[in-house]
Amino acid sequence: MKALTYHGSRDVRLETVADPGLQHDDDIVLRVTATAICGSDLHIYRGKIPAMETGDVLGHEFMGIVEEVGSGVTRVRPGDRVVVPFTIACGGCFFCSRSLFAACETTNPGRGAILNRKQLRPGAGMFGYSHLYGGYAGGQAEYVRVPKANVGPLVLPPGLPDEQVLFLSDILPTGYQAVINAEVQEGSTVAIFGAGPVGLMAAACAQMQGAARIFMIDNQTDRLAFALRTYGVETLNFDDSDDPAAEIIERTDGRGVDACIDAVGFEAKGSMLETALTAVRLEGSSGKALRQAMAAVRRGGVVSVPGVYAGFIHGFLFGDAFEKGLTFKMGQTHVQQHMPYLLDCIQEGRLKPAAIISHRLTLDEAVRGYKLFDTAEDGCLKVVLTP
Secondary structure, three states: OOOEEEEEOOOEEEOOOOOOOOOOOEEEEEEEEEEOOHHHHHHHHHOOOOOOOOEEOOOOOEEEEEEEOOOOOOOOOOOEEEEOEEEEEOOOOOOOOHOOOHHHHOOOOOOEEEEOOOOOOOOEEEEOHHHOOOOOOOOOOOEEEEEOOOOOOOOOOOOOHHHHHHHOHHHHHHHHHHHHHOOOOOOOOOEEEEHHHHHHHHHHHHHHOOOOOEEEEOOOHHHHHHHHHOOOOOEEOOOOOOOOOHHHHHHHOOOOEEEEEEEOOOOOOOHHHHHHHHHOOOOOOOHHHHHHHHHHEEEEEEEEEEOOOOOOOOOOHHHHHHHHHHEEEOOOHHHHHHHHHHHHHHHHOOOHHHHHEEEEEEEHHHHHHHHHHHOOOOHHHEEEOOO
């Protein structure tokens, strides 16, 4: 089959690889009908994610038609059209029994890996996302093996196009969990740092939850214009302001917003010092977006972090957070927990995730898709690939 494979920083290739097959009795083999390039895939593309190996198949946002099922599969059958969560969960361990699927204890053989003399404790296995998360082949391919098929795949009703339901695999539940963690409700004020796909899904979900005001901060003018037009946000361009948090405070009677969502993560453009520290691996992440979120939120507010972070952060102002009485909520998304409700919202027309798709390409054009998304050329916001 054809699949997109990793060969180093900014070197991904469409290659012919072996077809996947059933390995366990609760596996299925899926024929992929749609897959997407995620912002998290760009971390891999830029060489920022450790434990990637040459030839690894990429992609964790995908859906398709069930082709084969193992003898122990009871929830899906051949011919079913399903969307698959990016985290792989067993459904029965300590964490899965509490619906904390991203913390599954059994699906990641990379748990407890040693990297740079430090023991890492990643959570659940993930598709196409390094051997720290199990080394599972991803779905930017014609076919993919899906383990734990009695827990993950969600069977879809007829009548909904792939584009409307594809993002149930990751970015829509991630944006929704960020909003729920931020305790956004009717009348809330919220600031979202990052107008990428997750930030935009967070804006859509905050709007659905009844937020009174949504601020969105980014430096991509096309993305800010889209967010203003589509979700009615108030935009701030951090290229035009050294301190967006100060402007948010000024616009909220000197108080700050009820909650901030950091949808940027560790690749935020930080200071020269942070850049230097990251280059020599004395810190793992830029803290610029997180510091701005902490500054912009009111006393007693919530900072919700769906953006990916790793390692140490320079200038994490814990004293300021303590003095303001802030609550932090963060982590990988428990996708399986949110998918059924969000599917209902899509069916009812309350959410229209396909609105963010800017580029529709074939799998053969995947390398070009990565380049477009990496540079945000041609107004690139979200790339969907069809095998």
